[in-house]
Amino acid sequence: xxxxxxxxxxxxxxxxxxxxxxxxxxxxxxxxxxxxxxxxxxxxxxxxxxxxxxxxxxxxxxxxxxxxxxxxxxxxxxxxxxxxxxxxxxxxxxxxxxxxxxxxxxxxxxxxxxxxxxxxxxxxxxxxxxxxxxxxxxxxxxxxxxxxxxxxxxxxxxxxxxxxxxxxxxxxxxxxxxxxxxxxxxxxxxxxxxxxxxxxxxxxxxxxxxxxxxxxxxxxxxxxxxxxxxxxxxxxxxxxxxxxxxxxxxxxxxxxxxxxxxxxxxxxxxxxxxxxxxxxxxxxxxxxxxxxxxxxxxxxxxxxxxxxxxxxxxxxxxxxxxxxxxxxxxxxxxxxxxxxxxxxxxxxxxxxxxxxxxxxxxxxxxxxxxxxxxxxxxxxxxxxxxxxxxxxxxxxxxxxxxxxxxxxxxxxxxxxxxxxxxxxxxxxxxxxxxxxxxxxxxxxxxxxxxxxxxxxxxxxxxxxxxxxxxxxxxxxxxxxxxxxxxxxxxx
Amino acid sequence: xxxxxxxxxxxxxxxxxxxxxxxxxxxxxxxxxxxxxxxxxxxxxxxxxxxxxxxxxxxxxxxxxxxxxxxxxxxxxxxxxxxxxxxxxxxxxxxxxxxxxxxxxxxxxxxxxxxxxxxxxxxxxxxxxxxxxxxxxxxxxxxxxxxxxxxxxxxxxxxxxxxxxxxxxxxxxxxxxxxxxxxxxxxxxxxxxxxxxxxxxxxxxxxxxxxxxxxxxxxxxxxxxxxxxxxxxxxxxxxxxxxxxxxxxxxxxxxxxxxxxxxxxxxxxxxxxxxxxxxxxxxxxxxxxxxxxxxxxxxxxxxxxxxxxxxxxxxxxxxxxxxxxxxxxxxxxxxxxxxxxxxxxxxxxxxxxxxxxxxxxxxxxxxxxxxx
Numbered sequence: 001x002x003x004x005x006x007x008x009x010x011x012x013x014x015x016x017x018x019x020x021x022x023x024x025x026x027x028x029x030x031x032x033x034x035x036x037x038x039x040x041x042x043x044x045x046x047x048x049x050x051x052x053x054x055x056x057x058x059x060x061x062x063x064x065x066x067x068x069x070x071x072x073x074x075x076x077x078x079x080x081x082x083x084x085x086x087x088x089x090x091x092x093x094x095x096x097x098x099x100x101x102x103x104x105x106x107x108x109x110x111x112x113x114x115x116x117x118x119x120x121x122x123x124x125x126x127x128x129x130x131x132x133x134x135x136x137x138x139x140x141x142x143x144x145x146x147x148x149x150x151x152x153x154x155x156x157x158x159x160x161x162x163x164x165x166x167x168x169x170x171x172x173x174x175x176x177x178x179x180x181x182x183x184x185x186x187x188x189x190x191x192x193x194x195x196x197x198x199x200x201x202x203x204x205x206x207x208x209x210x211x212x213x214x215x216x217x218x219x220x221x222x223x224x225x226x227x228x229x230x231x232x233x234x235x236x237x238x239x240x241x242x243x244x245x246x247x248x249x250x251x252x253x254x255x256x257x258x259x260x261x262x263x264x265x266x267x268x269x270x271x272x273x274x275x276x277x278x279x280x281x282x283x284x285x286x287x288x289x290x291x292x293x294x295x296x297x298x299x300x301x302x303x304x305x306x307x308x309x310x311x312x313x314x315x316x317x318x319x320x321x322x323x324x325x326x327x328x329x330x331x332x333x334x335x336x337x338x339x340x341x342x343x344x345x346x347x348x349x350x351x352x353x354x355x356x357x358x359x360x361x362x363x364x365x366x367x368x369x370x371x372x373x374x375x376x377x378x379x380x381x382x383x384x385x386x387x388x389x390x391x392x393x394x395x396x397x398x399x400x401x402x403x404x405x406x407x408x409x410x411x412x413x414x415x416x417x418x419x420x421x422x423x424x425x426x427x428x429x430x431x432x433x434x435x436x437x438x439x440x441x442x443x444x445x446x447x448x449x450x451x452x453x454x455x456x457x458x459x460x461x462x463x464x465x466x467x468x469x470x471x472x473x474x475x476x477x478x479x480x481x482x483x484x485x486x487x488x489x490x491x
Numbered sequence: 492x493x494x495x496x497x498x499x500x501x502x503x504x505x506x507x508x509x510x511x512x513x514x515x516x517x518x519x520x521x522x523x524x525x526x527x528x529x530x531x532x533x534x535x536x537x538x539x540x541x542x543x544x545x546x547x548x549x550x551x552x553x554x555x556x557x558x559x560x561x562x563x564x565x566x567x568x569x570x571x572x573x574x575x576x577x578x579x580x581x582x583x584x585x586x587x588x589x590x591x592x593x594x595x596x597x598x599x600x601x602x603x604x605x606x607x608x609x610x611x612x613x614x615x616x617x618x619x620x621x622x623x624x625x626x627x628x629x630x631x632x633x634x635x636x637x638x639x640x641x642x643x644x645x646x647x648x649x650x651x652x653x654x655x656x657x658x659x660x661x662x663x664x665x666x667x668x669x670x671x672x673x674x675x676x677x678x679x680x681x682x683x684x685x686x687x688x689x690x691x692x693x694x695x696x697x698x699x700x701x702x703x704x705x706x707x708x709x710x711x712x713x714x715x716x717x718x719x720x721x722x723x724x725x726x727x728x729x730x731x732x733x734x735x736x737x738x739x740x741x742x743x744x745x746x747x748x749x750x751x752x753x754x755x756x757x758x759x760x761x762x763x764x765x766x767x768x769x770x771x772x773x774x775x776x777x778x779x780x781x782x783x784x785x786x787x788x789x790x791x792x793x794x795x796x797x798x799x800x801x802x803x804x805x806x807x808x809x810x811x812x813x814x815x816x817x818x819x820x821x822x823x824x825x826x827x828x829x830x831x832x833x834x835x836x837x838x839x840x841x842x843x844x845x846x847x848x849x850x851x852x853x854x855x856x857x858x859x860x861x862x863x
Contacts, residue, residue: 081506082506082510388805390780403790403792405792405795405797406795407795408762408794408795409762410795411791411792411793412790412792413789413790413791413792414788414789414790414791414801415787415789416787416788416789416803417785417787418784418785418786418787418803418805419783419784419785420775420777420783420784420785420805421783422777422780423777423778423779423780423782423807424807425777425805425806426804426805426806426807427803427804427805427806428802428803428804428806429786429788429801429802429803429804430800430801430802430803431788431790431800431801431802432799432800433790433792433797433798433799433800434797434798434799435795435796435797
């Protein structure tokens with residue numbers, strides 16, 4: 001197959017067998033720790049910590065107050081219990097809420113070479129490679145953004161692409177106007193926590209009528225132990241603007257569970273278009289479910305303007321637990337929301353993911369395609385809401401969610417909620433669950449295709465509909481990720 | 492009081508109760524604002540009501556419960572013979588069928604109001620040890636101060652047993668009813684159930700089916716057709732526990748005027764229930780801007796040799812089909828009624844007895860929403 005890892009292709013008889021075995025057993029490529037001096041706040045959370053984070057980032061007073069209000073609200077809340085997940089207790093006082101590489105760079109040229117190496121290993125194009133790839137990157141290491149490329153080129157057309165901390169300083173009026181306007185401070189437990197302690201993330205602003213000239217991308221990496229990452233991303237597309245944004249994530253292998261509670265807000269005004277793609281490859285924990293990232297994320301897009309459009313695409317292969325529902329509030333008339341998802345759970349991974357489509361405006365349309373793959377003892381749940389409010393005359397929704405089971409001990413679950421209050425709406429939902437059949441495998445094997453390749457071919461076919469939505473580089477990466485994640489799932 | 496009703500009608504822990512009453516909590520709360528007195532089990536049944544259940548073909552095999560208690564006066568078990576036993580043990584009325592019998596057993600529940608809002612509770616069980624049986628269940632009521640009835644039933648089908656259950660719930664606007672149907676199917680047992688739900692203030696049907704024996708099979712068809720302020724909440728919960736079990740679920744819903752219809756259909760395939768085949772189809776028509784339909788098809792799969800699929804839709808009548816009918820001289824109201832009838836009719840295909848099917852079709856046709 002075209003995407004087969006290079007190591008295997010060059011193997012010949014002179015290469016010892018265990019090299020092949022090693023290559024096959026490769027599990028989590030991004031599982032290395034970069035040895036960089038970092039300074040972290042001591043573990044624990046109180047008002048002092050919230051103030052300290054705010055102070056380190058030189059934030060204005062209103063931002064500090066905003067965080068404190070969120071923190072105080074968070075104290076009154078209890079962790080939600082409704083998901084179909086087994087979550088070990090989270091000690092919020094054992095987490096360090098801020099960690100940054102010690103030598104903060106002033107510009108990209110000063111970035112610690114070790115850090116750059118890290119991103120190189122991960123395949124993030126930070127320098128010239130970026131130019132070739134035509135992707136502008138904001139890389140977030142633990143809690144802080146370490147470099148944003150192509151800022152000048154983007155500024156020339158009026159696009160703001162910077163880290164959130166920078167945006168708070170350079171574009172306070174925009175941040176103040178839009179931050180928390182899609183996901184309010186008290187929206188849910190983890191969003192409130194994020195609002196209090198968020199460290200960094202990306203801020204994107206596309207002014208009226210501008211088509212962002214390149215793909216924007218963020219790479220998140222948790223490096224330090226005992227830390228949590230709380231990034232906050234805000235993307236605003238003004239009238240007629242359009243942007244495509246990619247997000248990738250990795251973390252080192254550790255036998256503790258690390259918390260990642262991000263909030264992503266998208267705002268699309270009249271005729272604007274935002275495409276948000278995620279390839280999530282946080283460390284999933286080992287075969288026995290030890291360690292791994294808790295990925296509890298609130299992502300919501302607001303189609304505020306008429307004819308606006310938001311497209312979420314996600315490939316979720318990592319994390320011990322994934323718990324997120326990228327949603328669209330279809331407020332503007334004729335606005336469109338889409339959600340395309342592939343979620344894979346292997347070993348002891350758990351995923352409870354899906355979307356919410358809230359139809360408020362007239363002739364709003366939404367489309368949901370969700371593909372769940374469960375292997376090993378993985379538990380995969382699709383949970384979604386399609387709600388058509390009274391005024392949403394002519395609303396349309398089509399939902400398709402399919403589950404693929406590989407193995408005897410895994411589970412696949414579907415919990416759709418459909419609520420319709422407008423008689424002019426048409427809502428359709430269909431779901432199927434099946435396994436890779438022995439017939440399919442036999443057919444492939446009879447044609448000389450190994451079992452492992454056959455499985456990845458079938459899985460690839462199963463996910464094709466979603467991969468088509470990804471930008472090309474990501475589609476290749478996603479395909480590879482699935483192959484690696486499924487190693488050892490059959491046989 | 493509302494909390495007490497959720498306590499009484501809900502299952503599982505507090506959170507599960509909340510969740511399962513998610514769409515009907517307000518309706519239940521409104522209901523519980525009243526002070527209920529115990530319903531009169533000796534109430535007289537008006538002639539017009541008696542005519543609704545006095546069917547020729549079920550004479551001699553009829554059990555009538557008035558406000559939850561078996562009524563000697565109105566029941567008629569003359570022909571039930573040795574194969575069927577009807578009796579009371581510890582507050583539970585049991586119908587036990589030991590072998591195949593001719594003709595259906597007809598169980599009628601009647602809600603008769605008192606001067607003020609009243610309540611009744613009934614508990615019945617039915618065991619089909621072997622052979623096949625048919626049962627018609629009918630819920631009727633008299634309009635008035637309002638009655639809240641609750642029925643808990645258990646149906647056990649032994650190995651290879653077969654039951655065809657036809658259940659019609661046709662309530663006046665003031666009556667409310669909570670029903671829990673607990674079904675246990677042994678190896679190779681088959682239950683074919685058809686539910687027709689019409690009217691009522693608040694109607695809740697909890698149907699829990701356990702496919703406990705290998706090759707057990709459930710066919711469930713049902714329809715709710717609502718208008719006025721009717722509120723109907725249907726919860727189906729099917730568990731595949733044994734190997735090679737199958738379920739085929741087909742439900743339709745229509746809501747007009749200010750009615751609210753809820754359908755929740757959950758299928759769970761437990762670990763080890765390999766070879767299970769599960770199918771669910773739920774389609775709904777929403778005919779008015781004040782009506783609401785909520786549907787929630789759920790799949791929980793813990794085994795891998797499984798075929799499972801579900802589909803749900805909410806929509807309205809096809810404008811082009813309506814236009815076609817009108818262009819052939821059929822008035823709008825009649826055209827709509829024809830289309831709604833056709834939409835619901837599929838559910839009745841599961842009823843084997845043509846007389847009964849026709850009777851149901853007529854009753855449904857009369858109750859169908861026809862608002863323009």
